[in-house]
Amino acid sequence: MIIQNKLELLPAISSSDIDIYAKATAIATMDPWLTLGVKAEDLEPKLAPHYSRRRVLWIMRNKDNIGVLILRYPWWRGIYIELFAIWPEWQRLGLGKETLNLVEAFLAPGDNNLWLLVSGFNHRAQQFYQKNGFIAIAHIPDLLVPGEDEILLRKQIEIN
């Protein structure tokens, strides 16, 4: 028998003959997922071809668009803020803080983390996030621009 070493990555969208629940069960019975208590029911939606964790949200105040947010969730027991901008004419009016409060409302029950990356040179945004309870977790050198750090920030929300 000739075994060809051809490896291929098949997009889920073109593999309708795969039994997703069976695969979810296979994962759930393997470590680390077994020890972590991850159930097949939790994994099944993640294996669905159209599963998307990315949401683009226009920030509206009355009828005005004042900024934009891109969120990814669920993400590390919370939400990853991939992009956040308030248009310049609306900045420093407390609307960024209000927007973060709205983001917290997207947290799934039991999840309590907000995550994001801020550039090392973006001192204004760093000050903003620090004022709003974010803490630096790690400095990642040369991630987006050579010679510049990206800083991983985390805010832990208190769950009552």
Ligand SMILES: CC(C)(COP(=O)(O)OP(=O)(O)OC[C@H]1O[C@@H](n2cnc3c(N)ncnc32)[C@H](O)[C@@H]1OP(=O)(O)O)[C@@H](O)C(=O)NCCC(=O)NCCS
């Ligand atoms: C960071 C950002 C989302 C904050 O939104 P915001 O509505 O301006 O924030 P708030 O009004 O709630 O908070 C204001 C505080 O943020 C910081 N800040 C925000 N914009 C600032 C600016 N242009 N100059 C100086 N400080 C600024 C200050 O600490 C400020 O407090 P102060 O006004 O008492 O000095 C917004 O300024 C922005 O979109 N900036 C450009 C894009 C960006 O850097 N996005 C974050 C990428 S990770």
